[in-house]
């Protein structure tokens with residue numbers, strides 16, 4: 001066991017982790033943050049996406065030990081109490097959620113995209129989400145949700161924060 005200390009959804013945390021334990025395992029098993037999905041466990045599906053120092057990463061490919069000193073945000077850390085983040089709201093409003101398995105990863109990837117680029121084109125949206133697979137929606141509603149979130153964030157003055 002090795003102790004790793006990092007910031008999780010804004011709070012300082014520490015955990016004892018096994019050698020070779022991945023961040024997705026730590027988040028789900030030690031912190032109970034099961035919003036982060038463990039899909040392929042191979043880096044192929046994007047379901048395990050979290051924000052690592054603000055950038056989307058595949059937490060099945062990150063060793064928990066490598067989180068030492070870094071900031072990790074999961075889907076549970078995105079909403080403000082009961083108030084959904086604009087990206088979460090846009091996904092609901094556009095009906096871009098079916099089984100929901102891909103949704104946390106999609107939402108976090110979208111959040112990072114809009115932080116970097118508040119007004120992405122459809123091509124930029126599709127490129128940004130190309131590592132996040134969805135078996136249900138056919139992507140059209142997801143792209144629409146991202147555009148809606150971008151509009152809402154810009155109207156809110158949050159875009160580019």
Ligand code: FES
Pocket residue numbers: 037038039040041042043044045046047048049058059060061
């Ligand atoms: S579970 Fe990490 S990419 Fe699929």
Ligand code: FES
Pocket residue numbers: 096097098099100101102103133134135136137
């Ligand atoms: S909503 Fe089911 S995988 Fe995307």
